[in-house]
Amino acid sequence: MNASMDHEFAQGLRVELVRRATTAHRRRWLALGAGLTLAAGVPTAAYAVHQLRAGVNEIDVTPPVTEVHTGPGQIALGPAPEETDQVWFDLTCLDPGTVDFPGGAAVTCSAGERSSGSLPLWSGRDMLISDDGVLTVDAPADMSWQISLWYQDVVVEPFAVTGNGQTYGTPNDVYGEPDLIAAIATNGEVGYVYAEDLRLAFGPEPTSPEDAVEYTERAAGQTALVPVYEVDGETQIGEFRIG
Structure with a gap:
């Protein structure tokens, strides 16, 4: 990967x-x-x-929302709870290819490979996730991928x-x-x-x-x-x- x-x-x-x-x-x-x-x-x-x-402790605020998409997709996580600091993602490429996140970040992997981490997707900071909690992700039209998203509170x-x-x-x-x-x-x-x-x-x-x-x-x-x-x-x- x-x-x-x-x-x-x-x-x-x-x-x-x-x-x-x-x-x-x-x-x-x-x-x-x-x-x-x-x-x-x-x-x-x-x-x-x-x-x-x-x-740095990352505390889960909401349960994950998991969806499977082929090509570009939008994931509705819902509005961020007040104690939210970041969004955590867990991405699995079901086909080889590149999944592009807003702001220029991308993950390129082969079929079955998994990547996870935090990205600055929270509302009010970099505005990469909309105010109503929707993340827009781009991927090739023939690429299937699975993603889980959930809000976290970061306690230092x-x-x-x-x-x-x-x-x-x-x-x-x-x-x-x-x-x-x-x-x-x-x-x-x-x-x-x-x-x-x-x-x-x-x-x-x-x-x-x-x-x-x-x-x-x-x-x-x-x-x-x-x-x-x-x-x-x-x-x-x-x-x-x-x-």
């Missing part, structure tokens, strides 16, 4: 790391006309990295702590970034990568606008692998690919 949002994440992660490395200097650079606008419209690491139940909690005193979970706006970030390895194993390994995957972090430009040019088209560990941060179970 190849989800196009994974490619966007590879780009977005590099941009996000540049942003984090240069936050303290952004005002001065903007005043000088540098204008760090690369992050516009690109998912950040907090959005794209798989969320485990440590730091303090990061859990390993026996070695390292925090782990999902980056968020409340508590920042843990030492170990939840991720899915290339072999499908779910574990954690060190935040520092992500930051340094393509070399030292940039410290100036010129460094940021050089950094993104150097990383463009490149692939880096960082180790994925069990929650102990020591037992390697796979690798996480960037780029």
